[in-house]
Amino acid sequence: MKTFLKKSTALLVAGAATFGAMSLSTSAYAEGERFVFVSHAPDSDSWWNVIKNAVKQASDDYDVQVDYRNPPTGDLADMARIIEQAIATNPDGLIVSIADFDTLEGPLAKAKKRGIPVITMNSGTQEQSAALGAELHIGQPEFAAGLGAGQRAKAAGVKNFLCVNHYIMNPASVERCMGFAKGLGVELGSQMIDSQTDPTNVETKVSAYLRKNPNTQAILTLGPTSAHPTLRALEKNKMHDQVYFATFDLSGEISSAIKDGRIDFAIDQQPYLQGYLPITFLTLNARYGLMPSNDVNSGPGFITKANIDLVEKLAGEYR
Structure with missing residues (x-):
């Protein structure tokens, strides 16, 4: 699978911007896709470390650049601004948690207008994801x-x-x-x-x-x-x-x-899947036009x- 995914047929958009210190990527790729991952989690929420680990691993596995962004205090208006900033850089895909449908509806409509594929994850429902024009939702009902x-x-x-x-x-x-x-x-x-x-x-x-x-x-x-x-x-x-x-x-x-x-x-809710799978699917989409036709329930499991x-x-x- 890894060998298959590395046979990239897509070209990097020249001069793609990064988000500096808040990005999980340690260096820019000379060739490859760039995705932006925007969560609602404040910096103080350690639970999201598992998702960040998955994002880093997926970016390494598929030779793609992933910029992880979040509002430091969890402010949703700040999250909406981050999404708009990300859209302005024309990434190859956008991954977003649906912290609040009404707050994110406007920014994600701009992503749809620009033709940027979006995958939603973690928060929100499958119905909300579809209404926002996302390709699919990965999370726990x-x-x-x-x-x-x-x-x-x-x-x-x-x-x-x-x-x-x-x-x-x-x-x-x-x-x-x-x-x-x-x-x-x-x-x-x-x-x-x-x-x-x-x-x-x-x-x-x-x-x-x-x-x-x-x-x-x-x-x-x-x-x-x-x-x-x-x-x-x-x-x-x-x-x-x-x-x-x-x-x-x-x-x-x-x-x-x-x-x-x-x-x-x-x-x-198996958060590792919520971080890893969106990058997998967006990479497949960018390189081969492949995208699952169904949402993915990552949980619940009882421990x-x-x-x-x-x-x-x-x-x-x-x-």
Whole structure:
């Protein structure tokens, strides 16, 4: 496959711009395609390191240049500006996370007008991806993932929960909480809190909620950003044995918590695929006019104490 992909028939657009320090590429290629990868993730979100690793590996494997860009604070207006800047450089393809459909609709319409192929990934739905004119979407159906998690919790006897939403401005995060509520057979309301991303703030808000609602049976966090401080809150409140704990995504700390029983399971959306596959598909498209006709569901997969040993050593790098 690698040999096949390296037989490039496309020419590099002369003078293609790079984005400097924020690019994952260490040097410009004299010949090859150039893609721009724009995520909504703030610099503080370590979960995206797996995707960055995949982007770097794919760029090396296929001899292409990939510029990774993101708004440092997670500001979506800043993300939209980054996308417009990327479009102005006429890349061979654009990869974008759908953090907010309305914010990105205008910039991506410009990409479509210029004939720049777009693949969406991670956040957003397949329907939103199609409406934005993307070739396909690579990600996890968020409501379905939350639903499956809620059904697991319900089978364990859970009837109520707290959803710690550290990125509430992203509609996909709300879908996770809504799916979990649906799986339990309850309505989503005040049990979803806007924790924001500061670890101290997350810990404080979780502790305050648990003091006000001491009969909380389960907690759902939406990634390491909220899971790590929530673990500390439960430890300080001596509630580890009282609360059923589920989280989205993996990290070394989450893996350890699954092994020792502090977290019951993690929902893995396989982010490495979300970083690697868009570059694969855009490279095939640029060189041979090939593109899959269907979206790709990268998750959900459920990681428990029974299978954590298979993925623990890969957490933060490939899982």
